[in-house]
Amino acid sequence: MQSGLESQKYMSDECHITVPGRLDQLITISEFIAQAAHQARLDERNTFHIQMAVDEACTNVIQHAYQDIEDGEIEISCRYTDDLFTVTIRDHGHPFDPTSIPPPDLNADLEKRREGGLGLYFMRRLMDEVRFSFDTETGNTVTMIKRIAPRPTNEH
Amino acid sequence: MNGRASPFEPDVWVIEASGRLDATQVPALETALQEAMTRGRYRLLINLEQARCLSSSGLKALLIARREARAHGGDLAFCCIPPRIREVLETTGLIRIFAIYESEEEAAEASIGA
Secondary structure, eight states, X not given: XXXXXXXXEEXXXXXXXXXXXSGGGXXXXXXXXXXXXXXXXXXXXXXXXXXXHHHHHHHHIIIIITTTOSSOEEEEEEEEOSSEEEXXXXXXXXXXXXXXXXXXXXXXXXXXXXXTHHHHHHHHHHSSEEEEEEETTTEEEEEEEEEXXXXXXXXX | OEEEEOSSOTTSEEEEOOEEESTTTHHHHHHHHHXXXXXXXXXXXXXXXXXXXXOHHHHHHHHHHHHHHHHTTOEEEEESOOHHHHHHXXXXXXXXXXXXXXSHHHHHHTTTTO
8 A cells, every 4th residue: 555655755846656556556646646735835725636636647547548457557746836736647558548538518428428538527627737648668648737826925 | 335314304315425435435335325226215315524535436426326316216416515525526517417415404305306
């Protein structure tokens, strides 16, 4: 359960974690995001949005990219500046093409949607920017950005 | 996940969906929903008071159960949603596709699926 924590390293404005691509790691991933968001001084709302979006992205990796691959790993990096919090999630599973999954129609038959569609929708609604890329060397990369409103420095 | 008859309306079956309602918890959630419906309980109230998060995987399991409940003349509603889960449902626009009540008592007054 905690196997990912040893590979966790912090720098001033960047941190990484690598975990096995399994559903039982989602809680470790969520705690890692909470720590990174705390370091970036994000408020609870932004922190929860990013945790949820990352949970969705990693679930997609585990259930689709690593569907029939047992020892795949997920690499997650957080980078932040005063106004942007960027999460990069990388896997080496099957190529993922987001254009193959149309957005869900909230007015009809949401439960009949193919898997992944609702998760992608969550990611796009909870983050300000979501980008996907694939190449044979680095695998799938999803980059998600949350814009952060500046916080007053003298707040109590 | 605990299931029990509502103290306010015995025909309504309450499921206390606790913890992280993401892909990890979907099997437990599905089991609780199926157990209820196998016993003929199709008026379902999901009490989210002890839920820490609700992801698309959890929502999808609930939507599938709602379709089955409705096919048998019942329905599925939520109550006691923690503020941060409510806020995510509002941000994603999904709040409008569910019946949501403040408390079990309020849900009983609204007669879910009756």
